[in-house]
Amino acid sequence: MGLILSWDRGTILIEGDIPTEVKRLSFVKLDARVGKYRALAIYYPRVLSVAQAAGVSVEDRVWSPQCREVRAAAEVKLRSYQEQALVAWMRTKRGVVVMPTGAGKTHVAIAAIAKLGEPALVVVPTVELVEQWRTKLTQYFPGRVGVWYGEEKRESCITVITYDSAYSAIEQLGNRFRFLVFDEVHHLPSPSYRQIAELSPAPHRLGLTATPERSDGLHVDLDWLVGPVVYRISASEIRGVWTADYDVEVVKVHLTEEERALYKELEKKYLSYIRSRGLRFRSPSDFQKLVMMSGRDPRAREALEAWHGMRRLVFETSAKVEAVGEILARHRGSKILIFTEYTSLARAVSERYLIPLVTHDISSYEREHIMAAFRRGELKALVTGKVLDEGVDVPDVDVVVILGGTSSTRQFIQRMGRALRLKPHKAKIYEVVTASTREVSTAKRRKRGVT
């Protein structure tokens, strides 16, 4: 009867005539609960090739494909570097393609799906990106695109899903798709999201990102979860040719008298504790120490609360809301995208100037319609928290306003990227920073090596 492979909720069950070569694989274990051998689904291609090399016949019951084949209704036209990326990836049909925001990563993936012709699961970070991928995929694969998130769960030949939904649904969906596409693949190595890759048997995998590196170093795991980097092109290589040129202006605002006094007080409390303990912060993990200490030491907790208080003050000062008014007045008729760190500031801006708001507390129905109207140009401005940091394609944004953000260069590049789609004129980027506070150095750090 040969070797029988079957699918069981994210794992592969191995029965029948099992060659010793397969039993000896370190990741294959006998599961006493069912009296059968078992492996994580990611190892399916390995088990299969080892069994075939051992010369046993294999009865493969793993797949229950969503559809037989996928065919593009229109030719996918690629730019020269996109074509190179596709060719590099097709060699092993695994791996990560690194391209700056605005360079058209999506088209590389669409071309790969068309070329492979297999049912594909496209994993993306946000609901906005689900919509965007659905729209683009539908142009090439009409009637064969489904989405799976929150309220809407409709599977199809090509299914677009959020990381969160894929984490829980992979046990159901895993054996239906032979091809996995991970948009913004730097999210994947986190302890929970990586399970999407581990519990899928898909032999073909493509990761897309502008910056695969993670501060926790986990990006090294992308090699086995998706495959190594097969193609990389930097922003400077295509700036001005394929993406717009830009110009960054720093706008300084001042805390009010009252805010200023409160800031000084909090800063004193925070610094005196830090100094008394001789703490130094060189990386995010050092800061983690303070967080850990706050669990035991009430003074550490106070210091941490003071730090959060300072952060809120500089990010949320009413002066920033005022600054938005000035920028709006200067750019009437332009398409403007405003980013904040905290939802509360985004709300304040939205309520004051009646600018549409895209944050997590707004219903996905409303968000969808806002995004569509913004794309069509019926809405000229939009304010958001972190929801739109990544990948969402909002064509012809002329002005990006950054009201608050972390010192992360990745976030800065991504937010900037919203204005970098090719256009005839220069894009304008405003960074609104609270003067004489820590935010000044934060803003400097995030631009390191970018502008």
Add this chain to the structure above:
Amino acid sequence: MIPLDYLRVVKRGKEIKPAYLSDVSAAAEVLEAARGAKTLGEFRRAVEILRGDKKLLGGLARLVEQLMEVEGVDSRLVARVRLEVFKASSAAGFPLTPEEREKIFEATAAKLRMSVEEVKRLFMKAYEENRAVLKPPEVDPVELVRRYNLALIQTLLFKSLYVKARLPNAPSAVKNLVRAVKGLRLMYIAEERGGDLEFHFDGPASALRQTERYGTRLAKLVPYITAAGRWSIEAAVRLNERIYTFKESSDTAPDLPKKPVEAEEFDSSIEQEFYRQVSRVCPVQREPEVLVVEGRVYIPDFKIGGLYIEIVGFWTPDYLRRKYEKIAKVGKPLLVLVNEELAMATWKQLLPNVVMFKGRPRLEDVFKYVKPYCRQ
């Protein structure tokens, strides 16, 4: 259940337990805040200024929000009104003064044929905090504390690698528990021990690595276990890269909600009909004890003397095949009634104690099998 951020625990060496609540004063304060609040936002702010353990108050507040009745909002209507406001605002180049802002609302109201107040009211309903509290929760502080303590156990299990449970062999409880395990796509192994049943719950990948993947689902089993009256639970919990043991039982646990998990007495009308017919001539025990066959649980429908009876209704061929494998291994007197249209050929060939029925089982079909066990 409450989010992990609100979990409070006590650790002693490798043992971990929830920091159970015994004092009702915090629960009373949070309930009081809910009674005085007109909106969700008011409730949240009222809780925020309460003095005391923030995690405790936050956890209680979460439960209270789940228990109170909040105004339902037509989110599509709200979205449509807001879109109109935003479009008018965008067309006018966004208002920079309060007067300009007011004009946008007036123009939108005119377009939608609504009052300005109504437009403004709906505009603000997009935020959850602005929703009205229609009815505060109808629980007293003591009951809230019970629910809180149960929620703490469940939340602790979010990070569990596996859960073991021991409970009496009472079919109604076991039936619901096993059904829940299947519905949640988990796995179990059962063992009989001194009249009790011992379960080990985890998921498919647990055989390959220690994983918290199934934790949130394992947590959902807790109410089914504690509903048994006499029970014990043991779990391995991974918190901050360390693995702790959690042990709890009906003897040591604080008071938990009394609400029993609903059990259906009969699966279908066919069984009810059969029971009605047979019980006229013979004493029939409904829902007899559960049988354990190689780690799986087998739940017969009836027992007459020492004879177990099961009626196999409609199900998929795969289900019937697995059921058959189980039945073949029971090793106890067992009578199986199978719907003729659904039975596989092997059922008829291999088992002498299988009775086929058409439509519904009739007394005359089964009486000769039942008679020897029937002690009137």
